[in-house]
Amino acid sequence: MSGDRGNARYQSPDPAPLSWGYRGHDSRSRGAFEAGTEVAHATPARVGKVLDIDLPDARTSSPVPSFQAVPSEGGCVNARCTCMLLTLGLSFVLLAGCDRDQYPASLEYTFTPYPRKVAKTITIKREADGKVVQVGAEGPPAAAPDVLAALGADLQPGQEKGVGVDAQEILDIPYERQAAINSELKQFFGTPRDPRVEVSEEIINDPEMRLQPEHLQEGSKLYRKLCLYCHGINGDGAGPTGAFLNPRPRDFRRGIFKFRSTVKINPDNKKPDPPAQVTPSFDDIKRTLQRGVPTASMPSFNLLSDRDLDALVSYVIHLSLRGMAEYQLATGETDDPEQATISAAKRWLYGSARGGPNRMEKAVYVPPAMPGGWGGTLPTSAELKESPGLKVYRGDGKCVECHWTDGRSNPLDVPTNLGRMNDWGQLNPPRNLTTGVYRGGARPVDVFWRIKLGIAGSGMPAAADTLSDEDIWHLVDYVMALPTQQR
Structure with missing residues (x-):
């Protein structure tokens, strides 16, 4: 035939x-x-x-x-x-017969080292040939040659001085201790195939957590399909493709998330806590999944259903809680895995490990209505030069210290930008504001939150203590108009 x-x-x-x-x-x-x-x-x-x-x-x-x-x-x-x-x-x-959307039953979470930023004071010297080097240090310099050159630009040959630099440190522990922590945390967080969090039913069912086992299992399956190759099995940001990406994928394990709308008031001094100490809301993480992160390798998952997005967010929270508990055990903050688990859950939910009836919970900051703005039209260069936002930018906002007068953050203008690191010990230069790329969201309210609440882990400080909401809105107007100006 x-x-x-x-x-x-x-x-x-x-x-x-x-x-x-x-x-x-x-x-x-x-x-x-x-x-x-x-x-x-x-x-x-x-x-x-x-x-x-x-x-x-x-x-x-x-x-x-x-x-x-x-x-x-x-x-x-x-x-x-x-x-x-x-x-x-x-x-x-x-x-045939493969269960392709689940992890193998024998797979367990394992400890991986924690990269982190540390502040160091080093001595630098300009040699006779004009090269600036680090003095008296064993091993590689704490900063790259171009950073040392920028920091020592004012030195004459033979002169030296002390300077502060950001450096990366790797937190690692002996293998025996790693194995013990893995075993201890398995009782409270399960395995990648069977994730759980052993905390109170109140915390498990809280709408800001949603840690029900069946919900986490759905999230685990989706994470394996969509997230593992960049963010890794345990959420350390060191998946198989992670090393090839710039910026590196987020490490969830310390509970530090850049883009959030939440604020936590310290009950002792009545001031907002630093950005890195405040966890995001459930919806903050969901928004990041929906829109992705422009100019990074994080894509948008907006085509997923709400159910799938919620399951993914819950599983990311699960990985973060486990990492926060693991970090406490690894650093010796506590040697009790149950206490570490409860502390991590309370910090996520309440903004601190205090809890109790008098706790000061984290909350979404709802800004006041946006004043006038540009009225839907782009400002001229003359209007921008006279705008109240420019006065804030160059004055109390102190934006020029990192982003410079033109918003470009050029290391030639701000040499210290070369060596700036984020909390994970990765190079993290300030954003060029003239490109019109806003990784944390391009709505005016998103930019307001970035200025008001800071960007956790990045070195971008919160302006909640230094600027009024009105000044921040003026700054939003100015920053969002910068990309429209001819140069």
Whole structure:
């Protein structure tokens, strides 16, 4: 039985050798692929021998139509179809029975080192050849050569001085202690396949947590499909592709999330806590998943259903809580895994580990209505130079210290920008405000939150104590108008 379908010819059974037909337009590539060149026939028996499995052979089993590529205009297409069908068939055989959306039952969370920023004071010196070097340090310098050169720009040959720099430190612990922590935390957080958090039902069911086991299991499956390759199994940001990305994927384990709308007032001094000490709201993380992070490798997952997004957020919170508890045990803050787990959950939910009836909970900061702004029209350069936002930018806002007078944050203008690091010990120069890229959201209220509440882990301070809400709105107007100006 045979029949024509396009350029393909069907025959059954298929005892003939496979022939490749080439009809490309590039004569340089034609060479060995001239029509009619024969290659070894990939029979099921040969493939099965290589893969150590039994596959049916058309010669001994019931007839199954197969392709035979012939010297024709569609020869390459025919051969490609043969390979595609064979690959598809092998996929069904090899993947039969696989539970592809779950982790293996034997897989457990494991400890991985914590990179973090530390502040160091070093001595630098300008040598006779003009090079600025670090003095009296063992091992590699605490800062890169270009950073040292910028910090020592005022030094004359032979002079030296002490300077403060950001440096990366790796928190690691002996293997035996790692194994003990892994075992202890397994009782309270389960495994990647069976995640849970052993805390009170009140915390588990809180709408800002949603830590029900069935919810976490759904999130775990989605995380494995969509997030693991960048963020890693335990949320350390060191997945297989993480090392190739810039900026690096977020490390969830210390509970530090850059983009949030929450504020926590310290009950002792009645002032807002530092950004890195305040966790985001459930909706903050969900918004990041929905819109992604522009100019980073974090894509948008806006096509997921609300149910799937909620499950992913809950699982990210689970990984963060486990990491926060692990960090306490690794640093010796506590040696009680139960206490570490409860402390992590309370800090996430309430903004601190205090809890209790008099707790000062974190809350979403709702800004007052945005005043006038630019009225839907772009300002002229003259208007921008006279705007109240510029006065705040160069005055009480102190924005010029990092972003410089033009908003470009150029290291040539601000040399210390070269060596700035985030809380994970990764280089983190201040944002160029003239590009119009807002990683934490492009709505005016998003920019308001970034200024008012700071960007946790990045070095961007909160202006809650130094600027009024009205001044912040003026600053939002100015910053969002910068990309529209001709330069």
